[in-house]
Amino acid sequence: MSDAGPTSNVDPMNDVSPVNDVGPAADVGRWFSTAAPVADPSGRRGAPRLPAWGPMESSDYGLQSPPSELDAARDLLRGRPVAVLTGAGMSTGSGLPDYRGRDAVPRSPMTYQEFMGHDLARRRYWARSTVGWEQFNRARPGHAHQRLATLGRTLFTTTAVITQNVDGLHQAAGSSPVLDLHGRLDRVRCQSCDTLSSRAALHARMLSMNPELAARLPDLAADAAQAPDGDAEVDRTSSFRYPPCPLCGGILKPDVVFFGESARPEVVAAAFAALEQAQALLVLGSSLTVQSGLRFVRAAGRQHKTVVILNDGPTRADPDATMRLHGRLEDVLERWDALS
Structure with missing residues (x-):
């Protein structure tokens, strides 16, 4: 894979100190959970939902x-x-957290088609990941x-x-x-011009575009970590704003493979x-x-x-x-x- 393009000279991932020194990381799987059902302002129904993922039924755990x-x-x-x-x-x-382990939280994954086809799905994803990004980025x-x-x-x-x-x-x-x-979650890829950029830079941009969320970020992150469904309050942030690609105006997507992709x-x-x-x-x-x-x-x-x-x-x-x-x-x- 190619490098992520222009990024900071300081790579936090180079720090290999034990993860327990910084606390638990964000549940990234919930960022990709779909909302059910979603209809955008144009009246279109949400994309078809995949079955919920969760622990496999087995006595083999442990x-x-x-x-x-x-x-x-x-x-x-x-x-x-x-x-x-x-x-x-x-x-x-x-x-x-994993997806299929004994303690995995069941969730219905968001598909590529849902992310690309529905503005509300993208708002949901970017709002969730903005709340959890700094926590995730501390994982070692x-x-x-x-x-x-x-x-x-x-x-x-x-x-x-x-x-x-x-x-x-x-x-x-x-x-x-x-x-x-x-793929890598610390990179963002434009779906039109294929340009790679830094997720950290996009995070800073989205905080500036959503000052109310930015002001409450620590409290929202704590709520997301403690709530049974991860981030119920974040799910109500349908007004969350996210930017287009600065080069071509295309849709920005995390440089990871979604279901259906x-x-x-x-x-x-x-x-x-x-x-x-x-x-x-x-x-x-x-x-x-x-x-x-x-x-x-x-x-x-x-x-x-x-x-x-x-x-x-x-x-x-x-x-x-x-x-x-x-x-x-x-x-x-x-x-x-x-x-x-």
């Missing part, structure tokens, strides 16, 4: 694989080129990110960390190379190339519910590569794994690190 299985999986990976696929479970230790790499970066130097050779997360925490922890399969083909191609170069695929913290991640497990199977899946809870690819491990990512990766 299981722990025995040490002998953890050590056998480590030996399968030792000294080999490995492609790593990560999901939301990787960042729960950084305070970022957790122990799982840090351990993985170390293991990529000591236990195996990483052909790429292919992440479905949009938080940039793998890069901040020192993993390399990292492929942001679903495809990942950028050059990133997908790079991810498949990294898998081709690897002898094994290691999946960490992903339920593999969506095809975007599952396809790499299926491709690894067709190529007769070793597939190790570590996740707390069920995954859609459990039958496809060479070894299926259960447990907390931090604990398992720490064990591998200590024994590598």
Whole structure:
């Protein structure tokens, strides 16, 4: 992926201090939740709603694989080129809630078509993310990110960390190379001229356009963190103002893949190339519910590569794994690190 264009010379993501020093991060998933039903002033009905996401029904949460299985999986990976696929479970230790874990909050995701086709959907998204942005931007790499970066130097050779997360925490922890399969939340992309710009700069602009919200930002952020539905008061901010692209007047959208939208083909191609170069695929913290991640497990199977899946809870690819491990990512990766 290309760089995010003109940004500040100070990158807060370079700070790898433990996340507990700054408190829990924002629940980014709620920024992408749809409102139901939405009708814009022109009288059009809202876009079709997707089924609500939430915890998968299973008794597999909280299981722990025995040490002998953890050590056998480590030996399968030792000294080999490995492609790593990560999901939301990787960042729960950084305070970022997941989508399918045992404690996930059910939500109906906003689609690309809804965001692009409805002004009220865009107001809803930008109002929510403006309230949560500074909180989210304080998230720092957790122990799982840090351990993985170390293991990529000591236990195996990483052909790429292919992440479905949009938080940039793998890069901040020192993993390399990292492929942001679903984009980066700290960037904004114009949907007309394709220009990338800084989310931090847009945040400052939207605060200046919405002074009443800016004045109440700390209180709104606290309410959003405590309310059962995350940010009920923010949802009533239908008057929230957001700017167009300063270059062409087009619609600005976070540079992440929405539901109903495809990942950028050059990133997908790079991810498949990294898998081709690897002898094994290691999946960490992903339920593999969506095809975007599952396809790499299926491709690894067709190529007769070793597939190790570590996740707390069920995954859609459990039958496809060479070894299926259960447990907390931090604990398992720490064990591998200590024994590598």
